[in-house]
Amino acid sequence: MNAPRLAAVLWDMDGTLVDTEPYWMAAETPLIESFGGTWSHEQALGLVGLGLDDSARILQGAGVRMTTDAIVDHLTDEVMRQLADTGVPFRPGARELLAGLRAAGIKTGLVTMSMRRMAQTVVDLIDFDAFDVVVAGDDVTRPKPFPDPYLQACEALGVTPDETVAIEDSPNGLRSAIASGASVIGVPLMVSLTGVGAHALWETLDGRSADDVVAFHAAHRSRLRAAHSNQEVAR
Structure with missing residues (x-):
């Protein structure tokens, strides 16, 4: 055959x-910090390749008091904003x-x-x-x-x-x-x-x-x- x-x-x-992975990390950190939490580079690496819903649940565990859908929308909007500023990296x-x-x-x-x-x-x-x-x-x-x-x-x-x-x-x-x-x-x-x-x-x-x-x-x-x-x- x-x-x-x-x-x-x-x-x-x-x-x-x-x-774009740095864009996602740049969106995650201030979001978590806005709820009084902390976010390390190692934690951010743990989200690489995950589905956004799974990532959102991890962020909730880090203290983000938002719904899963709201977190996904927020992160997506932030990354899209960065793309609009820089073009396709x-x-x-x-x-x-x-x-x-x-x-x-x-x-x-x-x-x-x-x-x-x-x-x-x-x-x-x-x-x-x-x-x-x-x-x-x-x-x-x-x-x-x-x-x-x-x-x-x-x-x-x-x-x-x-x-x-x-x-x-x-x-x-x-x-x-x-x-x-x-x-x-x-x-x-x-x-x-x-x-x-x-x-x-x-x-x-x-x-x-x-x-x-x-x-x-x-x-x-x-x-x-x-x-x-x-x-x-x-x-």
């Missing part, structure tokens, strides 16, 4: 496509790789736990037609680390997970993508991804091309096919 060819690349947004190489994938005719999807209105703001600020589909945090019933967001993106694109590559920067994001059946590249930023299970760890996207992603997908799927064949022989 031939290995499936790469049909789509699915991107996480915060920390993977764009370096692409991670090194991300814009170039995304544009290269589009030029190669490979479908692309954005799979983020941020609210759709924020995801759409980022997409609208990109100066080319970047994505075929956007799946946001308020589009899914179960957030990352469940596989649902990636499975939903695959369904919307008309592809199967084994035809996709996912690019992620957080442990929860990796777990979601891996559970979906995609081939997964981890590109660490704020937190270590060692031992989470990414099929490849790239230090940066800078200098990476669509050909690199295609080659990674083919190699990973070939390894899986070989491992399956060996298991069949062992039986």
Whole structure:
């Protein structure tokens, strides 16, 4: 059986496509302090890759006396305000790789736990037609680390997970993508991804091309096919 060819690349947004994690941290700290609490950098790192509802509940535990929805709306508004002031802070190489994938005719999807209105703001600020589909945090019933967001993106694109590559920067994001059946590249930023299970760890996207992603997908799927064949022989 031939290995499936790469049909789509699915991107996480915060920390993977764009370096917005400092924006979220800059929104969290004053909110907590306004209720008399304190917030450390280590605590902020614990929210990286979490769904916003889960993050809001943690902030409530840190003393924020607001509803979950109100916290999510407040943080989203603050990050969107910062984006409006600074533009899209692409991670090194991300814009170039995304544009290269589009030029190669490979479908692309954005799979983020941020609210759709924020995801759409980022997409609208990109100066080319970047994505075929956007799946946001308020589009899914179960957030990352469940596989649902990636499975939903695959369904919307008309592809199967084994035809996709996912690019992620957080442990929860990796777990979601891996559970979906995609081939997964981890590109660490704020937190270590060692031992989470990414099929490849790239230090940066800078200098990476669509050909690199295609080659990674083919190699990973070939390894899986070989491992399956060996298991069949062992039986």
